Amino acid sequence: MAHKFPALTADQKKELSEIAQRIVANGKGILAADESVGTMGNRLQRINVENTEENRRQFREILFTVDNSVSQSIGGVILFHETLYQKDSQGKLFRNILKEKGIVVGIKLDQGTAPLAGTNKETTIQGLDGLSQRCAQYKKDGVDFGKWRAVLRIDNQCPSALAIQENANALARYASICQQNGLVPIVEPEVIPDGDHDMEHCQYVTEKVLAAVYKALNDHHVYLEGTLLKPNMVTAGHACTKKYTPEQVAMATVTALHRTVPAAVPGICFLSGGMSEEDATLNLNAINLCPLPKPWKLSFSYGRALQASALAAWGGKAANKKATQEAFMKRAVANCQAAKGKYTSMGSSGAASTQSLFTANYTY
């Protein structure tokens, strides 16, 4: 092994570490508002709104101009490139509105999936070309964190060793480049819920994927204290007939993280995948009540699970602004409570079911 060549100075490490901690302080989480143009098209189509730049701008404006108290629940917002340069109706940049609320601004950095030849329809992620220059520019433009989503799927022969290795490597390259430019990288190795596999199989795969991710981050000299993880929760596949409680999801999820994520990582912000708003909140709450040691913050980075009701309330009409903002705030506050294990809703099973699954720990 050659002599060590430090990737970051002490000041760079301090800056990254402070940004990461600020995002997940006190139960705060992330609003993932970085839907690409195509993905926004899907969302808007469902509420019969045309997918124009102005409509996208209007919806984001409603979310970002919500009352300042939102900054008690939301520590960071991930933006899509277009949105970073959009303004509200008074001409004020969205990113400044967010910063003035004390919210850290983030940017989606990946450029979508590309197929891995010779695999069962598996993919890697593009976006490394010129990434350093893009990061430098975003940093100048007020961004302090990045996000990059790798996708793995469970199926016959999947995820393959190649898919795991390649996606882990791409994530580590992205993370390294971000840190060189003062951006905290959110590392997102999503194991998608498509399929009929059970929760135990998802846990097994998630553990293998995360072990590979952290080995790659170590190989690429990434400063873990200046990163965040955005993983899937451990759940059964969508088509699995067996049903699991939030406490079971929580135990499987925290066990998997426990076995793979070093304590140096300051925060884990779950993606919501296809979960309903309420399920995403209930599961996050159960995760925070799980009796296993949890040395990282366990919070949220939700897209649909923070915006679904808001979108429905909006329907493309400016007159619905207040209702939209209320719907969004309600989910933001609920998820912040869940990130502290303090969410109560009707039908929550409470302490009893959490307790009963503790001894079943060993089957995980």
Next chain:
Amino acid sequence: MPHSYPALSAEQKKELSDIALRIVAPGKGILAADESVGSMAKRLSQIGVENTEENRRLYRQVLFSADDRVKKCIGGVIFFHETLYQKDDNGVPFVRTIQDKGIVVGIKVDKGVVPLAGTDGETTTQGLDGLSERCAQYKKDGADFAKWRCVLKISERTPSALAILENANVLARYASICQQNGIVPIVEPEILPDGDHDLKRCQYVTEKVLAAVYKALSDHHVYLEGTLLKPNMVTPGHACPIKYSPEEVAMATVTALRRTVPPAVPGVTFLSGGQSEEEASLNLNAINRCPLPRPWALTFSYGRALQASALNAWRGQRDNAGAATEEFIKRAEVNGLAAQGKYEGSGDDGGAAAQSLYVANHAY
């Protein structure tokens, strides 16, 4: 990826996890009394005692006849093969004496180092052949944990990628085989303190080595909750001209562990290497006072650092046995306190020095 084939049943996992937790219960650590015949030769020649089987038996008797005071500070004892089948003067097997004190019996199972051709004097460790059968027999004979030591060294070009990979792999194979036989594997990837490298270099190398070890353990489906780690503390090389305080050693050590050792590992039992008895205790104490969050027990697995004074007091004379045993009990109690951060050693700076290095955290 094919479906998982569980390596262990729920009952097997529970047994392993329970054993590990017993060994590193609060305030407890391990007496490494597993010196091979060759190593004992060195120890005994230093006090002018002939290296016979009887002398080795008499010496271990000095240690194992310690009274109940050791129950609260010794959780496990590592035996050498010969010693596992020896008895005290009254014909009571040593294994039974130790077990009757509620202390877990362990066994050294590796068969020493062998060279890695094409490297700069690097080694791997042998002992895998027939290991499963040996473990099964040891389990019947009262052993519940095992130890296997790998050795790496720091120099201009070492440890090489091959040495790291090969030693991590052999540790993982050993660990897997142990668990199949109900034995908790202590995983020991020792990085020798030989050399003039500084603290930072040791930290860097330790992080690389531990990352490789945990990736290998994951690849080999080892159940982390049923393992223990026995690493070196992060220290400068013996010939390094810079001196560091226990707080600096502690901060570097805990930082390295936080970045690489998953929280699922129940305990980290440090080796003492070439440290003096007092140094080993002061460093362990500082580690347990380090302000960074530590999700695993941080305790000792000391050989020389528990036995040096006892050996010296004994000098092969039966009449000295009582005094020698007292010396051992004294170090055991001191280290039991150090494992809780409660040791008020001589010249201990206490809170101030520990506090002042917290801000410097980011430099590590």
